[in-house]
Amino acid sequence: QVQLQESGPGLVKPSQTLSLSCTVSGGSISRDNYYCSWIRQPAGKGLEYIGRISTGGSTNYNPSLKSRVTISVGTSKNQFSLELSSVTAADTAVYYCATLYSHAGVDYFDFWGRGTLVSVSS
């Protein structure tokens, strides 16, 4: 059973860069048609897709966040990271990492981390 765990600062100052890591255990992220992804959820609101990366390094980002987002694979193959620059209070949310299967018109996020709350405040 694949398990994911998010880690990173719980508080970021406005205009700074939010940085989170996701560690994957119990399985490989290097599977055909699988991607490492990030999703966020502001308190009391719905889920928002942030973006994904393949183990080959190709990325896809939510157009509304694309100018501020970078997702990368870590030096150890079982880690990947999220950076979100120029944050504001609107970026305060629970951030989830998840594995995404995507192929031939079928997408699904099958394994999720427990999520980590990131607050943007001075």
Place this chain on the structure above:
Amino acid sequence: SSELTQDPAVSVALGQTVRITCQGDRLIYYSASWYQQKPGQAPVLVIFGENNRPSGIPDRFSGSTSGNTVSLTITGAEAEDEADYYCNSRDTSGDVIFGGGTKLTVL
């Protein structure tokens, strides 16, 4: 606003059947997946590829498609099914999106 439209709230009597719907133009071309989220917990995949259940998901959960609308049906709702439910697919630009979510209350 999401291009996948869900009713904000739905209720069902204990033991009865409930259908939660998700409407979107691209659902004609892409399948949808469904997630259950209970308070303070991460979402859990319950249906993928229109009507496939991951291991461990009870068979009272099923999915279906009709035109540009996909549905999650719970047959014989139990108290533990009370949760928020989100659909996931693609928007008109082909980007991954989630529906706005449906809060299911089991009466």
